[in-house]
Amino acid sequence: MKIGFFDSGIGGLTVLHQAMQILPEEEFLFYADSEHVPFGEKTKEQIIRYTDEAVQFMLSKGVKAVVIACNTATSVAISFLRSRYKIPILGIEPAVKPAVEECAGKRIMVMATPVTVREEKLKNLIARVDSEHRVDLLPMPKLVRFAEAGNFRSPEVTAYLCSQLAKYDLRNYSSLVLGCTHFNFFKDTMQEIFPSSVDFLDGSEGTARHLADVLKQNDLLEHHPQTVEYYRSGCKITAPEELERIRRLHQRLERMRFIRRGAASDDCSELKSM
Numbered sequence: 001m002k003i004g005f006f007d008s009g010i011g012g013l014t015v016l017h018q019a020m021q022i023l024p025e026e027e028f029l030f031y032a033d034s035e036h037v038p039f040g041e042k043t044k045e046q047i048i049r050y051t052d053e054a055v056q057f058m059l060s061k062g063v064k065a066v067v068i069a070c071n072t073a074t075s076v077a078i079s080f081l082r083s084r085y086k087i088p089i090l091g092i093e094p095a096v097k098p099a100v101e102e103c104a105g106k107r108i109m110v111m112a113t114p115v116t117v118r119e120e121k122l123k124n125l126i127a128r129v130d131s132e133h134r135v136d137l138l139p140m141p142k143l144v145r146f147a148e149a150g151n152f153r154s155p156e157v158t159a160y161l162c163s164q165l166a167k168y169d170l171r172n173y174s175s176l177v178l179g180c181t182h183f184n185f186f187k188d189t190m191q192e193i194f195p196s197s198v199d200f201l202d203g204s205e206g207t208a209r210h211l212a213d214v215l216k217q218n219d220l221l222e223h224h225p226q227t228v229e230y231y232r233s234g235c236k237i238t239a240p241e242e243l244e245r246i247r248r249l250h251q252r253l254e255r256m257r258f259i260r261r262g263a264a265s266d267d268c269s270e271l272k273s274m
């Protein structure tokens with residue numbers, strides 16, 4: 001039986017990519033709701049409806065577990081989905097807790113979608129773990145649009161990041177939390193902007209490890225040659241050029257996986273001159 005992965009778009013590949021390293025003998029189904037992306041600019045009701053429809057579709061394909069590989073859909077829909085379906089349903093949330101644990105008196109920047117930034121789930125998490133009020137929240141909706149357009153590295157991406165970051169002194173930060181699965185695609189540009197004292201954190205590896213634990217606990221681990229089926233809003237992707245595009249996205253994610261901190265000079269002179 002397959003493991004279903006859901007995101008509004010290509011961001012969920014970030015989590016699938018990690019899971020494929022950790023679970024080499026499982027069969028995966030990846031569902032991107034490309035018809036409705038971006039979720040970060042939709043209403044709660046819309047996000048719950050689209051996510052529920054996708055989960056129902058994946059259940060009709062016989063999945064044994066579902067990963068909501070989208071911080072936005074997790075923040076809005078995870079409780080509803082868990083109350084409705086019996087199979088394990090995992091979510092992803094911004095890695096605020098590990099960032100706070102290692103901040104050593106410095107600040108933490110959390111980038112996410114407007115919905116994730118507004119929602120109670122993230123606010124409650126921050127209230128629980130950030131007693132010293134060190135977290136700054138930054139909505140970055142345009143990064144989702146750039147990613148969906150395949151625009152990962154360009155003067156427009158750099159200009160957008162720099163304009164959103166201009167009012168922050170990045171030397172005060174110990175971590176950048178990537179609280180949207182689409183944002184991992186931009187780590188090479190982020191590396192040029194953030195100083196080397198800033199660690200990049202995201203929930204994708206933790207979610208993949210958690211998935212492996214949950215499958216084990218529920219006796220759901222299997223041993224097959226690894227396969228992945230890709231769907232876009234209910235349609236199976238079979239065209240060779242589409243599959244080639246997905247292969248290139250995985251290649252990019254493989255490069256991004258090893259970027260773990262900034263590389264700009266510690267006086268942030270790069271940001272000023274960009």
Ligand code: DGL
Nearest residue numbers: 008011039040071072181
């Ligand atoms: N990738 C999603 C997330 O992790 C949402 C992107 C969007 O559709 O706005 O939040």
